[in-house]
Amino acid sequence: MLDPATVKGFLDPVEGEALAALAREAGRLGPVLEIGSYCGKSALYLGPAAREAGSVLYTLDHHRGSEEHQAGEEYHDPELFNAELGAVETLPALRETLFRGGLEDCVIPVVGRSAIVAAHWTTPLGMVFIDGGHSMDAALADYEGWTGRIVAGGILAIHDVFPDPADGGRPPYEIWKLAVASGLYDTVNRVGTLEVLRRRA
Structure with a gap:
C-alpha cells in the first residue's frame, strides 16, 4: 500500500484509520462517497476499505482548490497551481x-461541484464523508446536497469539526449541529476532528 504520509493532505492517520473502519462496515450497505479528494490521501484509507466491503469509493472534487488553497491564502501550494x-x-x-496506490479498480473520481453533482445523483450511499470547502456556503451545500442520499444505518462523517472557535473554522461544526438537530442521525463517536453519525432507520 502507498504510504499516506507521502501524499499531500491534511488527514491525521488516526482519523484515516477510523474512516477505513467505518467504510468497511458501511460499504456493505452501498457505495462510499467522499467530498473533497484533494490529492488522494483519504482515498488511500477509504478505497481499500470499500473494496473489502465489496463496494467502491466515489471521490468528488472540482479540483480547483478550496478557499484556503487559492493564491495568497494560508494553504496555497505553488506545486498545485497551474500558472498557464x-x-x-x-x-x-x-x-x-490512485495509480501508485493500486486503487483504480475501487476508487472512481467524480469531477464537479458538489451541489451540481448532488442534484443529479440517484445512487443510495452507505457512507458520506464531508471534507470539502470550509466556507459556510460550501459546507452547507455539501450537507444539504448529500444527507438525503445516505441509507438507513449508513454513516455521515464530517471532518475538521471544532467546537471551540479558537481551534478552527466554524462551518463543519455548524453542519454537524444541523445533522444532530435534524433527528435523522444518532451520534456514534468523535476521532480527532472527525465527527461520526449514523442514519436512523
Missing part, C-alpha cells in the same frame, strides 16, 4: 495517487 491557467489543479495529483 491561473488556477489550482489537483486532479493530476489525485490520479497519480
Whole structure:
C-alpha cells in the first residue's frame, strides 16, 4: 500500500484509520462517497476499505482548490497551481495517487461541484464523508446536497469539526449541529476532528 504520509493532505492517520473502519462496515450497505479528494490521501484509507466491503469509493472534487488553497491564502501550494491557467489543479495529483496506490479498480473520481453533482445523483450511499470547502456556503451545500442520499444505518462523517472557535473554522461544526438537530442521525463517536453519525432507520 502507498504510504499516506507521502501524499499531500491534511488527514491525521488516526482519523484515516477510523474512516477505513467505518467504510468497511458501511460499504456493505452501498457505495462510499467522499467530498473533497484533494490529492488522494483519504482515498488511500477509504478505497481499500470499500473494496473489502465489496463496494467502491466515489471521490468528488472540482479540483480547483478550496478557499484556503487559492493564491495568497494560508494553504496555497505553488506545486498545485497551474500558472498557464491561473488556477489550482489537483486532479493530476489525485490520479497519480490512485495509480501508485493500486486503487483504480475501487476508487472512481467524480469531477464537479458538489451541489451540481448532488442534484443529479440517484445512487443510495452507505457512507458520506464531508471534507470539502470550509466556507459556510460550501459546507452547507455539501450537507444539504448529500444527507438525503445516505441509507438507513449508513454513516455521515464530517471532518475538521471544532467546537471551540479558537481551534478552527466554524462551518463543519455548524453542519454537524444541523445533522444532530435534524433527528435523522444518532451520534456514534468523535476521532480527532472527525465527527461520526449514523442514519436512523
